[in-house]
Amino acid sequence: MTSELYNVAEEVKSHRQAEHDVQPIFLNRWSPRAFSPEPIAEELLWSVFEAARWAPSSNNEQPWRFLVARSEADRKRFLEFLFPGNQVWAQHAPVLVVVVAKKTFSHNGNPNPVATFDCGCAWGYLALQALHNGLITHGMAGFDRDAARAALNVPQDYDPVAVLAIGRHGDKALLPEAVQQREVPSGRRPAAESVMEGGFQPPAEASAEADTQNTESQQEKQSP
Numbered sequence: 001m002t003s004e005l006y007n008v009a010e011e012v013k014s015h016r017q018a019e020h021d022v023q024p025i026f027l028n029r030w031s032p033r034a035f036s037p038e039p040i041a042e043e044l045l046w047s048v049f050e051a052a053r054w055a056p057s058s059n060n061e062q063p064w065r066f067l068v069a070r071s072e073a074d075r076k077r078f079l080e081f082l083f084p085g086n087q088v089w090a091q092h093a094p095v096l097v098v099v100v101a102k103k104t105f106s107h108n109g110n111p112n113p114v115a116t117f118d119c120g121c122a123w124g125y126l127a128l129q130a131l132h133n134g135l136i137t138h139g140m141a142g143f144d145r146d147a148a149r150a151a152l153n154v155p156q157d158y159d160p161v162a163v164l165a166i167g168r169h170g171d172k173a174l175l176p177e178a179v180q181q182r183e184v185p186s187g188r189r190p191a192a193e194s195v196m197e198g199g200f201q202p203p204a205e206a207s208a209e210a211d212t213q214n215t216e217s218q219q220e221k222q223s224p
């Protein structure tokens with residue numbers, strides 16, 4: 001493990017402060033858009049999927065599947081179903097991954113209502129292992145799901161959930177000016193606004209809008 005993972009990184013410190021004791025890796029993971037096109041060693045990549053493998057899931061179904069693009073031809077095919085706002089930066093990432101969820105339980109064919117929840121957990125594990133391996137990750141909801149299904153032959157029993165870009169942090173000068181300006185770790189609303197004791201509480205008057213300005217929903221129309 002590289003030692004900086006034990007401390008909040010310099011580039012992160014001025015943007016993120018924990019309110020409670022937490023491992024620095026959670027603050028250090030953020031979603032840059034400046035990818036270096038250099039290829040990622042096979043073993044480093046398998047390591048991030050190994051981390052995802054050990055995520056918990058309902059009935060141990062492991063509903064996640066990871067469809068990977070590394071060759072130029074495959075990355076071109078994957079890029080085609082990304083929304084333009086994502087293509088502009090994701091084109092430089094050496095690895096693109098479509099996370100696909102199996103929608104039914106394998107043991108009885110019943111719908112699995114938590115398939116995407118479990119995929120989200122697997123992606124979280126993957127992202128933290130990637131950081132540990134010196135890599136950056138960036139999740140994307142901004143893509144055409146039908147086009148992805150068709151291009152990648154995803155069966156009806158599975159749904160494309162999200163696209164991931166994986167690589168090394170690169171030079172943001174390669175990005176358009178507007179994207180460069182977003183190349184900073186985002187903040188968060190206070191934990192106390194997400195945690196409700198005893199039942200659902202009405203939202204407080206002032207939500208921490210300033211802390212959520214850097215979300216994809218406000219940046220551009222990326223979700224279906």
Ligand SMILES: Cc1cc2nc3c(=O)[nH]c(=O)nc-3n(C[C@H](O)[C@H](O)[C@H](O)COP(=O)(O)O)c2cc1C
Nearest residue numbers: 030031086139140141142162185186214215216222
């Ligand atoms: C499932 C998911 C979908 C996302 N979709 C997009 C996207 O389409 N485009 C984009 O630029 N960022 C996208 N993001 C990145 C989020 O905007 C980012 O995670 C959020 O603002 C928090 O910032 P951080 O990851 O740097 O901590 C996505 C993140 C997740 C987890």
